[in-house]
Amino acid sequence: MDLFKFAEQLLTNFATLKYQGTLFADAIAKSYKYNKEHYAVDRNLVDQTMWQHIRSGIEAFLSLYAQLETYHLPFRVVELKIALVAFVLHDLHKVQELHKKVGSEYDRALEELEELGEKLCIGLDIKTPPAAFLRVAAVSSLSNKLGDFGLLSGEYRWTHIYFWVKLMDKLASITSIAECQKGRTLYNLSHLLKQLLPPKLMQAMRIEFHQTQEIRGMITTLLHNGLATIMKEWGFYPWLRFGDGTLYITFRSQELPAKETVIEQLIQMFQQAMDSKVDEVNEEDLFDRATFRCQTLAFALYSDPEDFSVLFYRIFRKQSSRSNQFPEDKKDRFDAKRLRAYKVDHLAELYAKLGMNSSPSEDFREKWAFTAKYFAALQRLLQRLYKVSSGEAIQMIAEYLGLMVTDILEIVPKSMQSSSRRFDAAIWLSYRYLLSARVDGYEVLQVPIEDIYLQVRQMATTFLQDKVTAARCKEIAESEMKLHEELQNYFAEEVTLSWERKRRLNLLQSSELLKPKKRSQKKVCNICNRQILSGVDLVIKAPMIQDDVQVFSNRLLPKEKSVSALHWCGVCAFEYSLRKIYKMGSPGEYDVSRQIHLFAVPSYQLTDQSLVELYEDLDDDFTSLNLHKSKNLPTWQMPFIEENVEVLREHLKTHFRRYHEYLQMVLAERGKLPDTGDVMNAGLPGNIMLFIFHCYSNSATLVRTREEAWMKALTVALSLHTIYGFRIVVTEKAFLPLSEIKDIRYAVHLDAPPYKVAKLLGTVEERGDTDFIVPVENAKELIYRLAYLWEIHQTVHPLDYSKPTDKNISTILHQLEVHPLSGAYFFKRCSMEKNFTSPSFIRSCKQIDEYKGGTMVSLAQKIALATLALYKPSTKQDGRAHRYENLYRIIIKGIKEGRRDKESLCGAVHKRLERLKGQQLGYVPSPIDTDKVMELVNLVYDEFFSGVCNESIMKLNQKENQLADGIYFAIHLERQKEFMGKDENQD
Known part of the structure; x- marks a missing residue:
């Protein structure tokens, strides 16, 4: 078994290793909660379970070993396996149950360690290490309690193995790169490596790191991953990755590049990461249907004419159900106000003015809708590429197609030509195109609609051949997002390299900071407070962030319902573009959906x-x-x-x-x-x-x-x-x-x-x-x-597939808050509606009551047992609640009526029991035990009415039904237990 498979099996055994009934892996290795009084800022102590601690140390060791294997060092693998086993058990003293038995954390019986070692080594190709070594492996190298070394044979290099355990422990205890910025962390690491590796190898060893403290999301992940790739290319292996950076190691003398060079490489890798995801990007994220404009991200991703022609094809292929009524598919497109601007009274009159058929077929209208929108997208694209007006852009399309457009531009009002949401000239030009177009010699009305789609797409690809270039797309993306400059500034500010620690800070102008806050500060990012570069107008887009404006930003914002008052910097815009590229957007409508973000740090x-x-x-x-x-x-x-x-x-x-x-x-x-x-x-x-x-x-x-x-x-x-x-x-x-x-x-x-x-x-x-x-x-x-x-x-609340939401969890949480016996409450209502309740549901109700109930749980159990000693009610579903709570309700009723004499209350209970004897709804022992009746009355009167309710009738009214739920639950469980006992005896 090689070392990696051995470690995998060892971790599997460790995950199920129990100590005195407790899973060792679930013990707490480190806790900020209990150590924050002694918390050192530079050490950055954080929460960690034993499972995380052991796994971290083993994986850090294996990561180093993978690198050392390339040097063909004379390792004795069996010694490394012993070290791994000893490391797994080195923190046994932190299992809380052990503290009750031993005088000190190192005072552990060898028999106990031997037993645990045998369990841990099941299925492994290794003998259980000597218990004496398992005990000494947990002792600090600075301690004087290392006498167990004297009990070990000379079979293995025990000191050498011991230092491997110490190295793993040291590696597992490093919490962040922040520890490596100063202090003895790297020194101690190097010192341990000197005890284990040949001097010649250590002479060439070099440990470096990068660090960044900010957490944005996708940018942060790509930043860390990109730097790791760059460092690999320079011969430095990414040994350990932390939330704030990565520790690199090499055993070859290597020179590292200047920070500016690293940043340029990093920006190139960001572009490559984007390019690799082009085919997976949702086209809806690259195009604004309302304005027919490509998003800036499209120019950052695309550089070929066919990229845009295919994008428009995919976007407009998804026709609306009203496309067969185009261009009247929208009521306000040619309403009375718009027709007056055209200087006509009716749409038919406008058709005649343009020399068009006033009643085209539905098939033609669908083809027309696609083509008109496609032409509008081409028109907007040309405006961006050549910085021309909408009229000049539509003329370029008409000239390529050999069509007349001058008369159209004279008829279409100037206000409509300049409107970002109107595409009238494209509508009328596309009509003329469809009349003149031929597909394999056939007219438009003679071919399927899909053939028209492909014909328009092919025409656009040819038309854009000399117009769309990689250089021009990059220029547009850079001018609108200034991505290269933004990333340069951001990386220079946020990234610290161990060999070049200078940072260039993004300082806001004091005039902008002191500016009175009215609607918005257009030069300060509303998300991260960074300066927005001049020449960039990046208004936050609601569909992009898919969230409410007040939730989205972490700054004090103007009281606006719309995000139009907000602005973001190029880095923030890029972050949310990346989230779209990596398909992290919501599949639903953002105004009726909820998004919860989870930022995870190892x-x-x-x-x-x-x-x-x-x-x-x-x-x-x-x-x-x-x-x-x-x-x-x-x-x-x-x-x-x-x-x-x-x-x-x-x-x-x-x-x-x-x-x-x-x-x-x-x-x-x-x-x-x-x-x-x-x-x-x-x-x-x-x-x-x-x-x-x-x-x-x-x-x-x-x-x-x-x-x-x-x-x-x-x-x-x-x-x-x-x-x-x-x-x-x-x-x-x-x-x-x-x-x-x-x-x-x-x-x-x-x-x-x-x-x-x-x-x-x-x-x-x-x-x-x-x-x-x-x-x-x-x-x-x-x-x-x-x-x-x-x-x-x-x-x-079983799932309703016609309304598949779980919003009723709110009612569960509400009862948990207001009802001290909420588990009993849910059980009672469910069991009264259904004759069967699953064991898992019953267990859940019991556990919730134990979590919240306290005194009331104990009291309900006592009253239930006292009730059953006098009366064993039938478990039939009909009337079950009345029977189970019968005696308790009699006593409560008497207290409310002012009968505070316990003898009187006992009499009322006794009379009820006499009546119950003849009703065949349960069993009443005969004769009735008066002492047990008094015991029940004492419980309800003394412990509930006097103790819990403080003899207040108002509190009694509030809590009566709550305790009744608990009594119902407890009696039902006891009755079920009795039936199960009878069945077992019969078997």
Whole structure:
């Protein structure tokens, strides 16, 4: 078994390794919550589980080993395998259960370590390492407790193996490139490598890094990935990738380029990345149908005449249902006001003025609609290419076709010719073209419509041959976006290189900063506050950002409903262009959909190998969550409610993959996704990852709610954290409102979640922070709580396929907030409607009550048991609630009537029991035990009325039904337990 397969199997064994019933992998390696009082800014301590810590160290070691293999060093592989096993167990003392048994963190029994080592080495081609070495491997190299070395034989180089363990621990403990900027991190790393590698190799060793603190999304990911590729070309291997940069290593003396050279290479790589995705870009993102203008992005991507002719062909092939009524398909196109501008009273009169047939056939009108819009797009394109007027552009088309257009330009009003949303001249010229055109010798009316489409497309390709050039397209893109200059400035400002640390800051002019705020500041980006270069008019486009203006920006904004008052810099415009290129836009209408952005940072590091695995897991497009029972897919919450935690990570990975395959199948069958649904887009894997969760809809009657979107996004965030160890920021803002990556300290950060979702995180004291965060200690508990809530929701509110939304999760969250026994509440209402409730639903209700119930849960259980000691009610569905709560309600009724004498209350209970004997709706033991009756009365009166309600009738009225729900639930569970016991005895 080679070292890489050995490490893979070792990690698999580690994932299921238990210590005193607790999964070792789920223990906490590091916690910001408990260490922030001793937090050192330069160390950047953040949350990390044992699984993340061990996996990080092993992957960092394997990344280094892959490089060292090329030098054919005389490694003894068995020693490296021993080091890997010892590293996995080196933090055993951090398992909390152990602290109760030992005097110090290193005081562990050798028998115990030997047993764990044997479990860990099952299926591996290695003997269990000596327990003495497993114990000494956990001791710091600066400690004096290294006496276990004396117990080891001379079979292996134990000190050498020990330093490999220390190296892995050191690598797994580096949190960010920020640590490498100063301090002893790189020095300590070099010192450990000197203990392990030949001196000749160490003489040529060089460790460098790049760093950037900002998180934008796609630009950030491409920036890190691009720099890694450039450094590889210069002979530096990207050893460890962190959220804020990458650590590189080489064992050959190499000179590195100046920062300006690196930036130019980086810009070229950005262009290559864009070019590689041209065929996958949605054409709707490259064209504005309202104005018939190509988006600036089209000129950045396209450089060939056929690119534009095919773009227009694909855009206008999608005809509207009213195309057979063109040009009257829009009521206001030739209304009375427009006709007066033409100096005519009726459209037929205008047709006659232009020498046209006033009643063309529907077939001709459809062909006309396509051709007219195509000509309008060509006209706008020529205006951009040659900077000419609309009239001059249409003349160029007419001259090429040999058609008369002068009379048309004289008839069409000047105001309509200059309007960006009118294309009248193109309408009339296209009519003449269709009358004169021939397809294989046949007239337009004699050929299928698709042949006309292809004829127009071919004509446009030929027409644009000498007009569209790569140089001209680049010039237009650069003049409108100034992308090259913007990226130069941005990279010079944001990127720090270890061999050239100077940065050029983007300083705003003081006159612009002091300018009174009225509508907008056109020279300051409303997203990132960078300066907007002069000559660039980049108004934010609502369809691009697909969000509400007040949600989108992280600045104080003017009170505008429209985004037209806002401006963005070239870098921000480029960021959202990249999101379109990488298909991260919402499939729904942005005004009825919700988008939640998840910015993920590795905890702590990624290597090239782990990056490959991420590419395989997150290969392309989208996935989602299945939260409802289905024949095709298991529910997301299944392993949580079944307590199958040992397969949790694999289940979640499989779940996302299978849902991805399901959505691809739907897409292949229907040609599109459902009109309403949920999808998650994953950006490029890298140092920083952007995920966007879309609760989308194309129907105004199915508006998606914030609670639904946030609950699902939180579910996704915790799933990604569980699988990959990401630290994740969940926000509605498309641009992350953080200045530095080191501010992402906890497992999950939520940016202004809805109130009901925020309440799930617990109190400030429980979280240990005033922000809405999920510390690593609370992550497991919260993901289970979400699973129980989704299981309750899918039972109480089954999916309505005619209205496929989960907005009723809000009612579940509401009851969780207002009802101390919300699990019992849901169980009671569901069991009264259905005769069967699934074990998973019952378990979920019980767990939710234990989470929230406290005193009321215990009290309900006591009253239920006291009731059953006097009366065992029938479990028939009809009247079940009345029977289960009968005795409790009698006592409450007596208290409300003012009977505070317990003897009187006992009498009322006794009378009810006597009447119940003859009703055959349950079993009443005979004779009735008066002591047990008094016990029940004491529970209701003393513990509930006096204790919980403080003898207040008003509070009693408020809480009576809440406790009744709990009693109903507890009695039903006890009765079911009795029946199961009888069945087992009979068997």
